[in-house]
Amino acid sequence: MLLQERDVHVLSNLARYFILNSRQIRELSFPDDATGRITRRRMNKMMHAGYVRKRSLQVVNPADGSTTPVYHLTRNGREFLAGHMDDETLLRKPVEPSQPQHLYHYVAVSETHRLFDAALATHPAGVSISKWVNEDEFINPEEPDSSQRRMLRTKSSEASKVVCLPDAGFVVRYNEQNAVVYLEQDRDTFFHERTASRKSPGYRQLLAAQGHRAHFPESTLPFFYVLVVTPTAKRANQLRHAFAKKNRDQDVQKTFRFGSLEELNASNLLFEPMYSCCHHDDKVPLIRRIE
Numbered sequence: 149m150l151l152q153e154r155d156v157h158v159l160s161n162l163a164r165y166f167i168l169n170s171r172q173i174r175e176l177s178f179p180d181d182a183t184g185r186i187t188r189r190r191m192n193k194m195m196h197a198g199y200v201r202k203r204s205l206q207v208v209n210p211a212d213g214s215t216t217p218v219y220h221l222t223r224n225g226r227e228f229l230a231g232h233m234d235d236e237t238l239l240r241k242p243v244e245p246s247q248p249q250h251l252y253h254y255v256a257v258s259e260t261h262r263l264f265d266a267a268l269a270t271h272p273a274g275v276s277i278s279k280w281v282n283e284d285e286f287i288n289p290e291e292p293d294s295s296q297r298r299m300l301r302t303k304s305s306e307a308s309k310v311v312c313l314p315d316a317g318f319v320v321r322y323n324e325q326n327a328v329v330y331l332e333q334d335r336d337t338f339f340h341e342r343t344a345s346r347k348s349p350g351y352r353q354l355l356a357a358q359g360h361r362a363h364f365p366e367s368t369l370p371f372f373y374v375l376v377v378t379p380t381a382k383r384a385n386q387l388r389h390a391f392a393k394k395n396r397d398q399d400v401q402k403t404f405r406f407g408s409l410e411e412l413n414a415s416n417l418l419f420e421p422m423y424s425c426c427h428h429d430d431k432v433p434l435i436r437r438i439e
Contacts, residue, residue: 149197151228154178155190159199159229162221163241165258166282167251169205169218172258191219199225201243205251218251220244240289240297242282257282257315257333260377264318266414275418275435279364280318287317287363300330300363304353312350312359314374319364323438328360328372336383344390352400371399375423375434376406384408384424392426401426405434 151159157177162168168176174187181187194200200219221229221243230238245254264277281287286297302312314330321327332347351374354360360372376391378384384406391404405423416422421431 149193149199151194151199152190155194155199156229156232158190158194159221159225160233162200162219163226163229163238165261166242166284167218167220167245167254168258169216169255171216172255172262173219176262194225195219197224198222199228203248203251205255218255237289240286242284246284253315253333253335256335257331260331260333261316263412263414263417267417270414271418275320275322278319278321280316281363282316283313298363302350302354302359302363304357308353310349310353312354317360317363319366320435322435324368326364326366326368328364328367328369329434330360330372330374332374332376334376334378334383334387336379340383340386340390341393343387344394348391348394348400351403352395352397355400355403371403373434374404376404377412378406378408379410381408381410388424388426395426398427405432 154177158173161173161176165172170184170187170191173191174181174184178187178190191200191202195202199222201222202217202219204217221241223243226238226241226243230236245251247253261280268275268277279287281300283300286299288297291297300314300317304310315333316331318329318331319326320329330351334343338346355371358370361367376384376387378387388404388406392401395401395404402425404426406425407423412422418435419433419437421433423432423434425432
């Protein structure tokens with residue numbers, strides 16, 4: 149198959165976001181394809197050529213109204229892209245989700261990643277995001293020794309059952325500071341008290357061990373933020389109170405920020421006071437603007 153430039157664009161986006169559904173691919177690479185027919189044709193060609201794999205969501209996606217298919221790279225697609233881009237780190241990109249039963253969750257993480265990219269495009273130079281790493285990716289893909297490549301998953305000790313597994317992590321650079329942010333993509337799957345109980349111990353231990361510096365050595369801060377993105381404002385408020393109850397230490401409470409997809413958009417994501425906290429009632433921005 150002779151790949152077109154827009155096909156390579158699709159493969160690049162799959163390398164960046166890992167898993168995308170057909171709507172997301174159409175918006176990114178085929179914005180003039182109003183019916184989706186061109187997108188389906190090109191994706192089918194790449195699938196039959198062995199560059200991408202198609203999977204079906206097992207639940208209806210409310211944003212798309214149907215069990216829309218999702219796509220990710222195959223080994224052949226990854227190898228083609230690495231050669232085309234002359235970038236061997238692309239060979240370390242994941243080609244299989246570690247939890248294929250959670251495809252909807254992967255798509256939600258990709259949507260938040262896209263939202264951050266859109267937000268950066270609307271703001272002037274001075275703020276940037278680097279090293280976005282999903283839970284299935286290596287933090288240091290450039291490391292030649294495979295035994296030294298690391299992921300976000302962190303156990304406090306070999307004997308401990310406490311594991312910290314963010315959905316993604318990245319570094320926000322602004323005003324000569326590098327702040328580490330971990331993403332928790334909430335889909336309102338579990339009761340809010342249970343979610344707080346499951347997630348809090350791992351982040352408490354990660355903060356105590358300064359584990360974010362092992363993930364992102366360029367961090368200039370002795371703390372990190374956990375950004376919890378929820379489907380609704382009601383859910384964000386429920387989680388805020390639940391996490392506050394489970395984490396009495398104010399230093400731990402200060403790490404959490406709660407925002408909802410009902411309210412967040414590319415214009416307000418970074419600098420507007422859209423996020424609630426555990427330790428006070430005022431909403432805060434993700435980044436405090438320096439005038």
